[in-house]
Every structure is written in C-alpha cells, then in structure tokens.
Amino acid sequence: MFGFKSKIVRMVNKKAVILFYVILFSIFAATAQPLTQGFGSEYQIKLAKIDSNTLLLRNKLYPKTDAGSLNVYGFEPNEIPVYSDSTYALRLSLLEMEIPMEYNQQVRAYIDLYANRRRNLISKVLSTSKLYFPIFEEVFDRENVPMEFKYLAVIESALNQRAISPVGAAGLWQFMSPTGRMYGLKTDNYIDDRKDIIKSTEAAVKYFKNSYHLYNDWLLVIASYNCGPGNVNKAIRRAGGSKNIWQIMPYLPKETRGYVPAFIAAAYVMNYASEHNIYPAEEEPYFHLDTVMVDNKMSIEKLALALGTSAEEIKQYNPSLKRGVIPFNTEGTVLTLPYHHAVKVASLRHDTSFNNKLDENLLAMNRNVQNMQHPDKVIYKVKSGDYLAKIAKKYDVSVAELKKWNKGIIKGNKVSKGQKIKIYPNRA
Numbered sequence: 001m002f003g004f005k006s007k008i009v010r011m012v013n014k015k016a017v018i019l020f021y022v023i024l025f026s027i028f029a030a031t032a033q034p035l036t037q038g039f040g041s042e043y044q045i046k047l048a049k050i051d052s053n054t055l056l057l058r059n060k061l062y063p064k065t066d067a068g069s070l071n072v073y074g075f076e077p078n079e080i081p082v083y084s085d086s087t088y089a090l091r092l093s094l095l096e097m098e099i100p101m102e103y104n105q106q107v108r109a110y111i112d113l114y115a116n117r118r119r120n121l122i123s124k125v126l127s128t129s130k131l132y133f134p135i136f137e138e139v140f141d142r143e144n145v146p147m148e149f150k151y152l153a154v155i156e157s158a159l160n161q162r163a164i165s166p167v168g169a170a171g172l173w174q175f176m177s178p179t180g181r182m183y184g185l186k187t188d189n190y191i192d193d194r195k196d197i198i199k200s201t202e203a204a205v206k207y208f209k210n211s212y213h214l215y216n217d218w219l220l221v222i223a224s225y226n227c228g229p230g231n232v233n234k235a236i237r238r239a240g241g242s243k244n245i246w247q248i249m250p251y252l253p254k255e256t257r258g259y260v261p262a263f264i265a266a267a268y269v270m271n272y273a274s275e276h277n278i279y280p281a282e283e284e285p286y287f288h289l290d291t292v293m294v295d296n297k298m299s300i301e302k303l304a305l306a307l308g309t310s311a312e313e314i315k316q317y318n319p320s321l322k323r324g325v326i327p328f329n330t331e332g333t334v335l336t337l338p339y340h341h342a343v344k345v346a347s348l349r350h351d352t353s354f355n356n357k358l359d360e361n362l363l364a365m366n367r368n369v370q371n372m373q374h375p376d377k378v379i380y381k382v383k384s385g386d387y388l389a390k391i392a393k394k395y396d397v398s399v400a401e402l403k404k405w406n407k408g409i410i411k412g413n414k415v416s417k418g419q420k421i422k423i424y425p426n427r428a
Contacts, residue, residue, distance in 0.1 A: 297328035
C-alpha cells in the first residue's frame with residue numbers, strides 16, 4: 001500500500017523535474033541562441049522554440065504504449081480478471097482524489113459492466129483520453145475544480161466529441177441546447193459550441209462551480225448534472241434534509257440512481273485498466289493541440305490548402321463547425337488545431353499575404369468547374385440497418401438536405417439496402 005503511494009509520488013516528482021528543466025532550457029534557447037529566418041516576428045520564433053520543447057515534454061509525459069508493455073501481470077489475451085470486493089475497495093481508497101470514491105455493490109455492478117461487457121469501449125476511451133484529458137486538466141486546474149471530473153465525460157459521451165443523444169444532447173459534455181445557451185454555448189446554422197472542446201469544457205466547469213455553491217458536495221454536483229438541481233433538491237427534502245448522496249439515492253429519478261456509481265466505476269477502471277487486462281486501442285496520431293483566433297470568414301478547404309493539410313483534419317478537431325466555412329463574427333472564431341498549424345495561422349493572421357495565399361490556393365483548387373459546383377460529393381450505398389436520420393448524423397447533414405439532394409430517389413422517409421444516394425457534406 002505505502003510502496004504504491006510512494007511510487008506515485010516519485011512519478012509526480014520526476015515529471016515536475018522534467019517540466020522544470022524543459023522550461024529552463026526553453027527560456028535559454030529562446031533568449032541565448034541567434035534567431036533564424038522564418039515566418040512571423042522575433043517573438044513568434046522565440047515562442048516556437050519554447051513550444052517545440054513543450055512537445056518534447058508532452059511526449060515524455062504521454063509516451064506511446066502497447067498492450068505488450070502494459071501487460072505487466074502476464075494475462076492471456078482474452079483473460080478477464082475478477083477480484084474480490086475488498087480488492088476493489090482498497091484500490092479505490094488508494095486513488096488520492098478530492099471527490100470521495102466510496103465502494104459499494106452499486107459501484108461493483110458498474111465496474112463489472114465496464115471491465116467485462118464494455119471492455120472494447122474502455123479500450124477506445126483509454127486511447128482518446130490521451131487527447132482530451134490534458135485539455136480538461138488544464139481547464140480544471142485553472143478554474144480550481146477537481147481533476148476527477150474528467151471521468152464524467154467518459155460516462156457522458158465516451159469521449160466522443162461528435163456524440164448526440166436521442167434527446168438532442170451534444171458533445172463531450174452532452175449539453176442540451178437551452179442549458180448550453182445558459183452557459184454561453186452558441187448553437188446556430190454555422191456553429192454548435194457544444195461540440196467545441198474548450199468552450200464546452202469551460203461551460204461544464206461553470207455548471208460544476210455554480211452547483212457546488214448550492215450543495216457544497218461534489219457528488220451532489222454530479223447527480224445534479226444528470227437530473228438538474230430541482231430533482232436533487234426534491235430528493236434532499238424527501239430524505240429529511242440529508243445531503244448524503246447515498247441516503248438521497250432512492251429519491252432521485254431512476255436514471256440518476258446509477259449515475260454516481262457509474263462515475264466512480266469509470267474512475268476506477270480508467271486507473272486500473274491494466275489490472276483488468278484492458279489496454280488502449282491502436283493509437284491514432286493525436287497531436288499536441290492549441291487554439292487560434294480567426295477573424296474573417298473563409299472556407300475550410302481554403303484554409304486547409306494554405307496550411308498544407310486536409311479539410312477533414314480541420315473538421316476532426318473542430319466538429320463545432322456545422323458547415324464547410326468558418327463564419328465571421330465580431331469576436332472572431334476560435335479554431336482548435338494541431339500546434340504546428342495553429343502557430344502558422346497565428347503568425348500570418350495579420351499578414352495580408354496570408355489571405356493572398358489563401359486566394360491563390362483556392363484558385364488552383366477550383367480549376368475543375370465540376371468540383372466547384374459539386375464540392376465533396378459522396379455517393380453513399382445504403383447498408384442493412386440504415387435509415388435517413390442515421391445517415392444524416394454520420395455525415396453531419398440534415399434529413400431535409402438528404403431528401404433535397406435525392407429528389408426522385410428517396411421517397412417518403414425510407415431508404416432501401418443497396419440504394420445509392422448523393423450527399424454533399426460541405427454544403428450542410
């Protein structure tokens with residue numbers, strides 16, 4: 001027990017030492033070495049030197065791993081370990097967290113769910129967490145809320161930034177449109193801030209902090225995130241004024257009774273995945289991300305050409321953009337991009353040559369007239385189990401648009417297996 005804790009302390013101290021020397025080296029490199037020729041100002045070149053070392057640090061803190069190196073217990077490939085209640089309780093007690101992680105049979109049921117029947121999902125979440133958790137942690141640290149809230153996004157959306165629930169909640173934190181607007185998340189024809197990594201996380205933090213002022217208890221905050229403060233207040237009254245989450249549990253809405261146990265189980269499984277023979281899925285090339293402000297309207301294709309990347313990559317990190325354009329607004333539009341792209345946009349943002357470069361690349365892109373008239377046309381072959389809403393969600397378009405593009409092909413609200421339909425994702 002004590003050896004385990006001391007190992008964690010040593011790891012934290014080691015990371016702190018690495019961070020200190022990287023920052024020290026970065027400052028020395030930025031100020032002592034001669035500046036080379038390149039885009040941007042002297043300040044931006046210094047910044048690039050510092051942030052190049054930031055990338056090195058991130059690679060050290062989040063190294064690539066594989067199942068072989070993580071399987072320290074020597075499990076067989078398909079082996080599913082099961083442990084005693086006392087083992088689960090002990091492991092939860094070892095997690096030094098601000099939010100209390102109490103173990104009981106309700107929590108056990110969700111541990112069994114995640115560690116057994118949903119092993120593949122947890123494997124995928126372990127992989128995507130390498131992208132999202134550092135972003136969450138930066139916001140949580142700045143706003144002084146417990147780091148454990150990152151596990152709430154696991155049970156809300158399985159860390160799927162594009163997730164949309166059957167009732168219309170969207171994004172990593174599954175905000176409904178009215179609630180999102182209350183916390184500054186805009187939803188219109190061009191933008192859905194609920195799918196923005198930074199904005200939605202900051203909105204969730206505002207909710208956590210406001211709710212904490214009401215209850216002074218983080219587990220009640222989590223319950224209220226699921227069912228709203230009205231239902232939590234009602235449960236407290238019916239429990240005789242108790243603010244103990246486990247005492248008011250029988251009086252909460254049925255769907256909320258499992259919410260706090262699920263949160264605790266998610267925290268457990270994410271921290272003890274290797275003990276259950278679960279490892280990150282095959283890793284995608286997640287980049288160190290940064291944000292940059294764009295203050296004029298442009299097409300995503302146009303920006304992608306200027307950056308030497310694809311529109312798909314820009315859309316991957318900015319699912320809040322509902323159409324093929326970055327809209328204009330007086331406050332500017334915040335884009336999330338891989339760091340090397342963000343630096344390039346920031347350095348050229350106020351340079352007229354940047355817009356000229358965009359226009360030159362756009363002319364080259366539009367030499368094919370048919371492509372200009374039908375951008376990114378997709379011929380989709382309907383599969384078994386497909387329906388209009390499912391296809392529309394996949395391509396982030398509306399059912400009405402599918403019907404408009406396929407007059408005479410789509411009749412009523414039905415499609416048939418093998419049927420071919422036209423889709424224009426960038427026109428949506």
